[in-house]
Amino acid sequence: MLLQQLVNGLTLGAVYTLLALSFSLVMGILGILNLAIAELFMIGGYIGFAAIGANLPLPVALVAGMIGGALISAVIEKLGYEPLRDAPVVTPMLSTLGFSIILQNVAINLWGSDPLQLPDQYLGGQLQFGWFTIGKMQLTVLVATVLLVAIVAFIVQKTSTGRALRAVAENREVARLLGVSANRLVLFAFMLSGSLAGAAGVLISLHYAAITPYVGVEVGLKAIAVMVVGGSTRIWGALVAGPLIGLAEVMTVAYGGSQIRDFVVYGLMILILLLRPQGLLGGAQIDRGQRV
Amino acid sequence: MSTYYAGLFADAGILLLGALSVYIILATGQLSLGNAGFMGIGAYITSYLTVMVGIPLTPALIIAAIISGIIGVIVGFPALRLKGIYLAIATLGFAEMVRSFLLNFDTMGGSGGFHGMKHVTVGYIWIWSGGILLLVMILERSRIWLEMRAVHDDETAAGLVGLNTVAIKIGAFGFGSAIAAIAGGLFAHHHVYIEPGNFGFERSVDFVLAVILGGSTAAPGALVGSILLVFLPEMLRSLADWRMAGFGALLVIVLLVRRQGILDRALLRRLTFSKAAS
Amino acid sequence: MKDWLLQLQKVSKIFGGIHALSEVSCTVPRGEIVGIIGPNGAGKTTLFNVITGAYLADSGNVLLDDQFVTNWAPYRIVRSGIARTFQNIRLFPSMTVWEHLLVAQQHSGSIFRRLLPTAWADPAACERAEEVLDFFDLTAVRDREARSLPYGIQRRVEMARAVTMKPKLLLLDEPVAGMNQEEAENIRQLMLRLRETGLAILLIEHDMNFVMNLCSYLYVLDFGILIAEGSPTEVRNNPVVLDAYLGQDADA
Incomplete structure (x- = not known):
């Protein structure tokens, strides 16, 4: 069943990739950690569930999750980040923590703390490709992820907004001096990041065929580890780190103990933070700053 | 006092210790999102000592505090290379590692949890909580506290006026970890049952909430925050389901309008002066 | 032979291939006020940062009281007797005086x-x-x-x-920058009173006139190189110094 495990790992890794990309869009560009992303991801999952429950097609559910994530993310940016932009970096992180507490509580009150299950008809469906089979849902998750990453790559690499974002990421001070219209750009980064989190939420609910209000803490926080492993200051590190951690996790569960996997993932994250803060694949050392 | 209120007071006392553990580390400008990890270490060591080894609670708590403090120092050393958000991420990861380790630690029940501890009264808890609060308040008037605040305000300048910033930051980490361990030990012996899930991210967040809401520049702020977090939902019973949303909103509001929290040094000074005058 | 408190021996500091300081040697005698002047970007503050351990010197030695303190941790250097101020004030904002x-x-x-x-x-x-x-x-x-x-x-x-x-030695980085005449005079008086207490002062100053009646000896830095030294009068009349300053003024 090695192949099956590989597919499982890649599917989970795909979700990690999207979510880590969501974290690193804000972290890499603005230098702040938006902790609420973990809960946007959870909310995205519930929105997707609601859409599927209303018999809407999958792509519509995905888009609904993305719009929901983007809108809430915009609110967080306006209320929780923009007024605190000049504060020490830890302060806006705390305010996003406030929003994540709110979002989780709202989800518990709206949908209950017990897991919701996807109807059975969604679980089945295997596709046969010669010698190996893949679940329809898994294939959907993989294809959707590839599409979304391609779209984000296009936006960041080819559009003028993307160029401006990268300019800010390179050097926040210089970008400010050059008069890059910061407010709208930041809002855009938050919304793009929120929509990715929402999409990842819809996809995780397909992967697990269930969702709980605690999925944000369980899976969402781990995406921070994925982001760090990929290199928190570069956006594309997630593309490698996501599948890597997804595979590592599934393999640990399959051949080791299911409980040890978090230990491995977070341990790896801390090692990377200490030894290679620029990420597994990062080239240049990040600037440690001078003493004065 | 009814058992119900006794339970609330006990929770507030334990939360106060957790909040103080964050407060002390924050006094040097380091935010820890992982103090639940140290709390878990303390809870498991204390319970092991009282149940498996059979020594009394008080020495068990002290031993747990010392061990956790040493672990805090060991964790603190590599953490010196990290600042701000990266430090917060690393501490969060550390706590998750502790939780994951405890889930696999079958000697102490693993995911099934551990029990067999003798229940302690709220009075005993508050002897610890009140005592440590007092200790920290005395410490706040000492030279070492000034050094910690100097590191908080401007680490570089602190080094250049002759302060050993490394020792100060690590010492704060160790002290905070020790206090978190005591919170854990008391938690275990109040609830007489522990499981790794008790010491997850949400617990670390509670500590941070209590400090930021109550006031992050004076130790009594942690007391205000802890009381607020435990008792406010009791006053608004009808809204109890929404209490966490309320606290989340309160956190955002406090950060926006009064970043130093409800109680700060100036307010504290005014309160104590007026008391002295009357 | 004078009684040297601070000695720098051929101190160099390189930032990304650029010599911020090249083999700078200078001395401060006990109980006197010595000035380092030079145009902006001459490397004056870099020199302070090397002395106080904020930057690591790439070569050369720093001696305080005949003891090597080169590249010590900042707090150890302070404890051995060198205190400083900063060009852009660095106080602890939340702490009282x-x-x-x-x-x-x-x-x-x-x-x-x-x-x-x-x-x-x-x-x-x-x-x-x-x-x-x-x-x-x-x-x-x-x-x-x-x-x-x-x-x-x-x-x-x-x-x-x-x-x-x-401290035995006080390093002051442009202590009167941004001050009006009266405030500056105030600080000058303070420095003279400090000297009377036996303290040695090494002073960075951009404005040549301010240091004239204050320092017993001057060093002139330009592009990280010591271009002149001597008593204030000698330095003032040194054509090399005038060039450096005139070039600067022409730019300004």
Whole structure:
């Protein structure tokens, strides 16, 4: 069943990739950690569930999750980040923590703390490709992820907004001096990041065929580890780190103990933070700053 | 006092210790999102000592505090290379590692949890909580506290006026970890049952909430925050389901309008002066 | 042979291939005020940062009292007797003036004394702080937080903080930058009074006129190279110095 495990790992890794990309869009560009992303991801999952429950097609559910994530993310940016932009970096992180507490509580009150299950008809469906089979849902998750990453790559690499974002990421001070219209750009980064989190939420609910209000803490926080492993200051590190951690996790569960996997993932994250803060694949050392 | 209120007071006392553990580390400008990890270490060591080894609670708590403090120092050393958000991420990861380790630690029940501890009264808890609060308040008037605040305000300048910033930051980490361990030990012996899930991210967040809401520049702020977090939902019973949303909103509001929290040094000074005058 | 307090021997500092300091040698005798002048970007502050251990020197030696202190950790250098101020003031914003004067003092005695309330456990430190408060005429703002003080007073607090450390040598980085005539004169008087207490001062200054009547000896830095040295009058009449300054003025 090695192949099956590989597919499982890649599917989970795909979700990690999207979510880590969501974290690193804000972290890499603005230098702040938006902790609420973990809960946007959870909310995205519930929105997707609601859409599927209303018999809407999958792509519509995905888009609904993305719009929901983007809108809430915009609110967080306006209320929780923009007024605190000049504060020490830890302060806006705390305010996003406030929003994540709110979002989780709202989800518990709206949908209950017990897991919701996807109807059975969604679980089945295997596709046969010669010698190996893949679940329809898994294939959907993989294809959707590839599409979304391609779209984000296009936006960041080819559009003028993307160029401006990268300019800010390179050097926040210089970008400010050059008069890059910061407010709208930041809002855009938050919304793009929120929509990715929402999409990842819809996809995780397909992967697990269930969702709980605690999925944000369980899976969402781990995406921070994925982001760090990929290199928190570069956006594309997630593309490698996501599948890597997804595979590592599934393999640990399959051949080791299911409980040890978090230990491995977070341990790896801390090692990377200490030894290679620029990420597994990062080239240049990040600037440690001078003493004065 | 009814058992119900006794339970609330006990929770507030334990939360106060957790909040103080964050407060002390924050006094040097380091935010820890992982103090639940140290709390878990303390809870498991204390319970092991009282149940498996059979020594009394008080020495068990002290031993747990010392061990956790040493672990805090060991964790603190590599953490010196990290600042701000990266430090917060690393501490969060550390706590998750502790939780994951405890889930696999079958000697102490693993995911099934551990029990067999003798229940302690709220009075005993508050002897610890009140005592440590007092200790920290005395410490706040000492030279070492000034050094910690100097590191908080401007680490570089602190080094250049002759302060050993490394020792100060690590010492704060160790002290905070020790206090978190005591919170854990008391938690275990109040609830007489522990499981790794008790010491997850949400617990670390509670500590941070209590400090930021109550006031992050004076130790009594942690007391205000802890009381607020435990008792406010009791006053608004009808809204109890929404209490966490309320606290989340309160956190955002406090950060926006009064970043130093409800109680700060100036307010504290005014309160104590007026008391002295009357 | 003079009694040298500080000696720099061929100190160099390179930033990304650029020589911020090339083989700078200079000395400060005990109890005198020595100035380092030079146009902006000449490497004056870099020199201070190397002396105080904020930057690591790439080559050369720093000696204090004939002891090598090159590339020590900043706090050890301070404790060996070099205190400094910064060009852009670096106080601890949330701490009061009084707290600044306590925290900077070298603590004597046991760890327990550091853990106990200062007012009770260390009256000597309080006395010293009181003394410096008085010397710098800061008694009126004793309990004000540093961030709430006007610029001129912040400068004085920073000097006072450095002096409470009982240094042998005080490094002042443009202590009168941004001050008006009267404030500057005030600081000049303070420096003269400090010299009377036996303190040696190494002073960075951009404005040549300010240092003329103050320093006993001047060094002139330009692009990280020592281009001239001597008594103020000698330096003022040195054509090389005039060139460096005129070039600068032409740019400005």
